Amino acid sequence: MVMTRAANIAFxxxxxxxxxxxxxxGQFLSWADQSGSVSLASVGKNHTLDVKGNWHAPGTVVGLCLRGQRAYVLDDVEGLFCVNQQGEVDWHVPVAGGGFSLHEGPTDMAVVDALGRLLRVGYDGSPTDLTSQFEGILKAMYVSEFLVLSFEDGSVKALNGSQVVWNRPVRGEVGESITALGMDASGHLIIGREGYALVDGEEEALEMETWCLNGQGLLFRSDLKTRLTHITPGLGSVVCGFDNGSVTHYKDNQHQELLNTGFAVQSLMVRQNHVVVSSWFYLFGVEEGSEPWKIEHQGMPMLLESSNDGSICFFAGEDQNDWTEPEPIGFFSLKSEARDADPSELTEWFQRPDTEPERSAEEIYRVDETVENLLTEEERMLMEKPPVIGLDSLHAALDDFAFASPDDQAQGTLNVDAESLLDDLDDQLSSMAMMPDEGLFDALNEEVVAPIAPVPAAGEDQVVTCDEDGTAVVLLDGLGSEDPQNRIVMWSWVDSTGQEIATQARAKVRLSAGVHRFELRICDSEGQWSSDTIQLTLK
Structure with missing residues (x-):
């Protein structure tokens, strides 16, 4: 038996x-789908969704946040849109490089474009003037009143308004990457970092740092055994999620494991004393002093949202299989009691068949006059005329057969040629037999087309001339990959450090002078990965 919570389909x-x-x-929900459609819905008392409006973005939606009854939508083509409850655009701010990520702040939003540049926009659509220009941003988040940015080179900066008020210097001889940004319950900045090894095969440095952005500097630094990927305030301090599935409560410079999912943590939230995490095809949760529970989903529930009090939680995800139907948006409540269940019962909430509404006896046995109203007067008379049943009608039906004289037959019997009757019936049955037509035989005999594995193509090696600032923007283009059967389901561009920089077929990167290598990885519908590399020389 396992502990679980009641889950249901919301949409x-x-x-x-x-x-x-x-x-x-918890009164308003918005979502975007693969087609670029954005829906806005109110949440009813029974957690039912009433869709108020829909809007279709010009490109792929890469960012979404809510403020009141308005949705702020960032796409990778046109930029930032404010969409009202009726699905109408109130205002639009173009983003020249196309959107990459959207971050909600207390007074404005931080927009990072596809080239890692920063744009700040108020909730009324007014831009914020920045005293400095930023490029190469990989992560961003608001920590209290500060906007914290991490960059490709591993540096981290904090802005208060438009001014840079704090810098974290880069550490390590061969570079580092910031694996996570977050904050604790006291408003301190928490950073997860990975220092690169000097030689392949050597152990890389994994650490967690706690910083005070109000002038006290570094408070703590501790070594980690696995990569820190998620940080959220809660339980009086901070809760951490790792790529090995471990979820810990970090307090007094010590990690106490709350649960281990066995798979990489995809999302993490804390509501009061409840910790909820998505990992693989499950939602896992635990409350202090209680047994952990889990909910299974049809897809990987990487999207997890909850009201402040945890009374309603929505989740969604997909199974990364283009041949299956879209997975539903589910919901549950942290206010309900967890219960024991057999593991086989965990899928019942999304596999439950649609049932017809119950009908009353009056509805079942009522006289339906709708068909009768469509009949002609002649058809009504035929329906009202009683059927004629008798020996005369039987004689008429069998008038093709010869009858013997009354002297040659027994009283009450017919002298029918049985052999002739059977032959006639056999002919009728043969004509009624449902034989397959030639089209069906052709389809059955058609040769099955063997699957053709797609072949990745990162493009030819290039030599690029840098601009005056010693950098250049280069387009990584994988659209030349051979895929005659449209079997590619995932794209990934990876740099020479092994870090994924894009998940689309095409991506723009700004590079400095030197030699750079990138790897294009593709995954087909069979789950098979293949790759190709490209070398860019910038002079």
Whole structure:
């Protein structure tokens, strides 16, 4: 037996869900799907969704947040849109490089474009003037009143308004990457970092740092055994999620494991004393002093949203299989009691068949006059005329057969040629037999087309001339990959450090002078990965 919580389907989409956002009160939900459609819905008393409006973004939606009854939508083509409850655009701010990520702040939003540049926009659509320009941003988040940015080179900066008020210097001889940004309950900045090894095969440095952005500097630094990927305030300090599935409560410079999912943590949230994490095809949760529980989903529930009090939680994800139907948006409540269940019962909530509504006896046995109203007067008379049943009608039906004289037959019997009657019936049955037509035989005999594995193509090696600042923007283009049967389901561009920089077929990168190598990885519908590399020489 396992512990679980009651889950139900909130909405069945037509396309796979890519973004999900819930207002803090839990009264308004918005989501985006793979087609670029954005839906806005109010949440009813029984957690039913009433879709108020829909809007279709010009490109792929890469960011979504809610403020009141308005959705702020960032796409990778046109930029940032404010969409009201009716699905109408109130205002639009173009983003020259196309959107990459959207981050909600107390007074404005931080927009990072596809080239890692920063744009700050108020909730009324007014831009914020920045005293400095930033490029190469990989991560961003608000920590209290500060906007914290991490960059490709491993540096981290904090802005208060438009001014840079704090810098974290880069550490390590061969570079580092910031694996996570977050904050604790006291408003301190928490950073997960990975220092690169000097030689392949050597152990890389994994650490966690706690910083005070109000002038006290570094407070703590501790070594980690696995990569820190998620940080969220809660339980009086901070809760951490790792790529090995471990979830810990970090307090007094010590990690106490709350649960281990066995798979990489995909999302993490804390509501009061409840910790909820998504990992693989499950949601896992634990409350202090209680037994852990889990909910199984049809897809990988990477999207997890909850009201502030945890009374309503929505989740969504997809199974990364283009041949299956879109996975539903599910919901549950942290206010309900967890219960024991057999593991086989965990899938019942999304496998439950649609049932017809119950009908009363009056509805079942009522006289339906709708068909009768469509009949002609002649058809009504035929229906009202009683059927004629008797020996005369039987004689008429068998008038093709010869009858013997009354002297040659027994009283009450017919002299029918049985052999002739059977032959006639056999002919009728043969004509009624449902034989397959030639088209069906052709389809059955058609040769099955063997699957053709796609072949990745990162493009030819290039030599690029840098601009005056010693850098250049280069387009990584994998659209030349051979895929005659449209079997590619995932794209990934990886740099020479092994870090993924894009998940689309095409990506723009700004590079400095030198030699750079990138690897294009593709995954087909069979789950098979293949790759190709490209070398860029910038002079």
């Amino acid at each position: 069945k989409p037509e396309h796979k869900i890519t973004m999900l956002c819930l207002s803090s009160s």
